[in-house]
Amino acid sequence: MSTNPPTQDQTKAKHHYVxxxxxxxxxxxxxxxxxxxxxxSDRVFRNIPANLASARAYYTTTNKDGVEQxxxxxxxxxxxxxxxxxxxxxxxxxxxxxxxxEIAYGAMLIATQELRVPFKMEQLSAMMKAAGxxxxxxxxxxxxxxxxxxxxxxxxxxxxxxxxADEMRRNYDEGGFDIVTTTSGKLWALGTMLRxxxxxxxxxxxxxxxxxxxxxVTSDCPVCRDYPVAPGAPAGVVNxxxxxxxxxxxxxxxxxxxxxxxxxxxQHLMRAGRKRESEKLRExxxxxxxxxxxxxxxxRVNKMIVERAMRWVYSPVxxxxxxxxxxxxxxNVRVEIEKLDDxxxxxxxxxxx
Numbered sequence: 001m002s003t004n005p006p007t008q009d010q011t012k013a014k015h016h017y018v019x020x021x022x023x024x025x026x027x028x029x030x031x032x033x034x035x036x037x038x039x040x041s042d043r044v045f046r047n048i049p050a051n052l053a054s055a056r057a058y059y060t061t062t063n064k065d066g067v068e069q070x071x072x073x074x075x076x077x078x079x080x081x082x083x084x085x086x087x088x089x090x091x092x093x094x095x096x097x098x099x100x101x102e103i104a105y106g107a108m109l110i111a112t113q114e115l116r117v118p119f120k121m122e123q124l125s126a127m128m129k130a131a132g133x134x135x136x137x138x139x140x141x142x143x144x145x146x147x148x149x150x151x152x153x154x155x156x157x158x159x160x161x162x163x164x165a166d167e168m169r170r171n172y173d174e175g176g177f178d179i180v181t182t183t184s185g186k187l188w189a190l191g192t193m194l195r196x197x198x199x200x201x202x203x204x205x206x207x208x209x210x211x212x213x214x215x216x217v218t219s220d221c222p223v224c225r226d227y228p229v230a231p232g233a234p235a236g237v238v239n240x241x242x243x244x245x246x247x248x249x250x251x252x253x254x255x256x257x258x259x260x261x262x263x264x265x266x267q268h269l270m271r272a273g274r275k276r277e278s279e280k281l282r283e284x285x286x287x288x289x290x291x292x293x294x295x296x297x298x299x300r301v302n303k304m305i306v307e308r309a310m311r312w313v314y315s316p317v318x319x320x321x322x323x324x325x326x327x328x329x330x331x332n333v334r335v336e337i338e339k340l341d342d343x344x345x346x347x348x349x350x351x352x353x
């Protein structure tokens with residue numbers, strides 16, 4: 001989110017990939033600046049949230065007429081951060097419960113924040129490129145498919161009439177062209193993934209961890225997934241042991257886990273023919289739990305957040321141990337593309353590095 005009002009043209013502005021209002025909520029009481037740590041560096045400095053976790057024209061897209069647009073940045077401010085930040089602030093104090101609508105707003109903010117950071121956008125780009133290459137190889141290996149497509153493009157005047165499908169095949173085989181992803185494409189992919197994530201996160205069990213003895217850090221990848229690493233276990237939201245961590249204040253972390261007891265009860269009622277009761281329970285918000293954790297437990301959470309960060313860690317106070325932990329490559333979830341044959345078949349998996 002930029003510092004400009006949403007109604008102004010923001011195509012050239014700096015766009016936050018970690019919500020500025022969220023970073024404001026991570027400030028220590030009475031402070032205006034966060035401590036900033038850089039991966040594989042001894043560099044440490046302080047800065048205000050307005051200057052952190054942003055990049056110029058990060059969400060700016062270009063339409064078919066070459067006009068730059070900033071719709072996504074405005075959508076973030078109005079429809080996601082606007083209703084979502086008050087939920088985070090509510091969970092940051094006291095022990096309030098949330099309505100189902102508030103949980104949905106919070107889930108939307110968390111899911112969007114998870115996907116919008118540079119690390120995840122790179123992963124989305126890798127998946128899109130793999131899908132594009134798979135489709136292209138498959139089409140080029142099937143007789144007549146490329147020829148038919150080329151003829152349609154020629155008839156519509158979209159390509160040079162002298163260009164042939166065979167030339168395209170040769171150019172591709174010789175490395176003459178590559179598939180690239182645009183900002184528009186990555187945002188489209190982000191949008192297609194959001195619905196499942198939002199629905200899943202809204203139905204999970206929410207717990208707020210309170211750390212009275214140790215300040216909590218955040219990063220340029222503030223939403224962290226954690227699950228047991230076991231052969232064959234899925235790394236996505238379908239993993240029944242998934243735990244999601246999202247720091248929301250200097251002393252609190254929201255933790256999301258699958259509500260196994262609730263869904264077992266929902267299925268039991270459905271099997272018993274009590275459909276109305278099952279649906280009512282399904283639509284009811286799970287109770288928000290609040291749990292105090294020790295300094296050691298808070299340290300483990302901080303260690304995970306630091307390890308999952310891409311380049312930057314943001315802390316409400318000076319943390320001398322962060323530079324020691326912030327070495328090597330990020331240990332976040334990465335996409336792996338495995339080519340299975342020569343006609344474009346691939347397997348996309350996720351690995352916790």
